[in-house]
Amino acid sequence: EAGVAQSPRYKIIEKRQSVAFWCNPISGHATLYWYQQILGQGPKLLIQFQNNGVVDDSQLPKDRFSAERLKGVDSTLKIQPAKLEDSAVYLCASSSQGMTEAFFGQGTRLTVV
Amino acid sequence: DQQVKQNSPSLSVQEGRISILNCDYTNSMFDYFLWYKKYPAEGPTFLISISSIKDKNEDGRFTVFLNKSAKHLSLHIVPSQPGDSAVYFCAAIWSNDYKLSFGAGTTVTVRA
Numbered sequence: 001e002a003g004v005a006q007s008p009r010y011k012i013i014e015k016r017q018s019v020a021f022w023c024n025p026i027s028g029h030a031t032l033y034w035y036q037q038i039l040g041q042g043p044k045l046l047i048q049f050q051n052n053g054v055v056d057d058s059q060l061p062k063d064r065f066s067a068e069r070l071k072g073v074d075s076t077l078k079i080q081p082a083k084l085e086d087s088a089v090y091l092c093a094s095s096s097q098g099m100t101e102a103f104f105g106q107g108t109r110l111t112v113v
Numbered sequence: 114d115q116q117v118k119q120n121s122p123s124l125s126v127q128e129g130r131i132s133i134l135n136c137d138y139t140n141s142m143f144d145y146f147l148w149y150k151k152y153p154a155e156g157p158t159f160l161i162s163i164s165s166i167k168d169k170n171e172d173g174r175f176t177v178f179l180n181k182s183a184k185h186l187s188l189h190i191v192p193s194q195p196g197d198s199a200v201y202f203c204a205a206i207w208s209n210d211y212k213l214s215f216g217a218g219t220t221v222t223v224r225a
Contacts, residue, residue: 031211033213035215040122041217041218042117042215043157043202043215044215045213045214048210048211048212055211093156093213100206100211101159102159102213104149104158105156106155107155107156
């Protein structure tokens, strides 16, 4: 079974630029999560999708972050414009409906300079 | 609002000895608890979990204990091996929304 795929693995951008991350969850997994992990901290949930609907986006900075999950499969997370404090690892995870265990991708390490 | 707390940022243990990682939570609605392990440059991988209706779950060298009244859980690794050196995250979930909340992590170093 293929795991959660994320791209790119690394990205360096200047502040005020825009960036997009892509996630392909495990086939058949209805729930998809985007987490932000700042160095030395635990992953913080940004947004949770159930199929293509948003379950929770209460911690997503909506003035600069946006996410979509078209057709309930792949998802993209966008930051526009980026700030220095957005430097972090962005993790995508997915889980099967009703399952508590989530599977994570390798993450995208974003550096904003 | 940190609902899951891991107060020990690091732990160093000798190979062959027991590693004990602690985790506290504040939300009494959590009904499932998980431990994830993370190596550098990789995503977290699931290690072991426990339902709130149990007080212990064992899987090989890994055992998780849950004390609901104290809102506390711990992960025991016996015996510790060099490959166990990683960051361990405690996570909790409420089955009503399946939103995973993570602690800040504990970095375990197993010394030869």
